[in-house]
Amino acid sequence: MKKALILLAAAMLSFSVFAQNAVAAEKGRGGAMGFIAGCCFGIRSGAAYNDGKEIQWREWCKLIPYAGIIFSIWDGVDGAQGVTTANLAQQYGSVYY
Numbered sequence: 001m002k003k004a005l006i007l008l009a010a011a012m013l014s015f016s017v018f019a020q021n022a023v024a025a026e027k028g029r030g031g032a033m034g035f036i037a038g039c040c041f042g043i044r045s046g047a048a049y050n051d052g053k054e055i056q057w058r059e060w061c062k063l064i065p066y067a068g069i070i071f072s073i074w075d076g077v078d079g080a081q082g083v084t085t086a087n088l089a090q091q092y093g094s095v096y097y
Contacts, residue, residue: 028052048097056088056096 029050038046041059049055058075062068089097 053097054095056092 029052034046034050037049037055040063041055045055045059058071061071064071085097
C-alpha cells in the first residue's frame with residue numbers, strides 16, 4: 001500500500017511538472033531550462049531567465065562539486081561589499097542583469 005501511494009504521488013508530481021513545462025514553453029522561455037535555472041540557481045535566476053536574461057558564468061560554476069563553494073563565497077563577499085545588480089549589469093552587460 002505504501003509503495004502504491006508513493007508511486008501515485010511521484011506520478012502526480014511528474015505530471016504536474018511536465019504540464020507546467022508545456023504551458024511555460026508556449027508562453028516564452030520557461031520549459032525545461034527554466035526549471036533547471038530555478039531549481040539549481042534559485043528563484044531569482046529562474047525568473048530572470050524567463051524574463052529573457054542569461055545565466056551568468058559564476059552561477060554555472062556553482063554546479064561544480066567542491067569548487068562551487070568558492071563561487072558561493074565570492075558571491076557572498078560581493079553582497080557584503082554592497083554590489084548591486086546595476087553594478088553587475090555595468091560590469092558584465094545587460095544580457096545577464
